[in-house]
Amino acid sequence: MSEGTLPLFEVFVRAKRGLSHVHVGSVHAPDATMAVRNARDLYTRRQEGVSIWVVAASDIVASSPDEKDSFFDPAGDKIYRHPTFYDVPEDVEYL
Template structure:
């Protein structure tokens, strides 16, 4: 029966100020039930303040074959990397 249900990707925001982070996936008949299942599966120990569920079918993912063009740009252009800034002490979640 579970295989008849669409797959949903679950994103949980741990606390205010953070972004939603992918927590996992689950099966559910529709969005409302997916939200409830996500609450039961991923936030039972007070992990979250907000949940998103997204049908897995609407996610367009990069393909492993395209790994190099996507993720390995030439690293000789140092100006692309923000390494010239000092991170002030005490700043978290940057």
């Protein structure tokens, strides 16, 4: 059996409580239940996580590299979107 015949799942692992799940890689598996188990064996061998999410790679809708120009470049010159134009009062220590 070649791995190519099994669907691909993307794996997200939460390192500890309070952090969000972070994409760590992908696994092949016959279904989602087995994918969680395969992910456990591949990505949490060294106590990297306390929770695992998997999602079928085919279910992910992603932006296309071809759309990079129209998607991301327009934000480049809009410096006013960064909150850097406020004067911080001296007495406010943590902001």
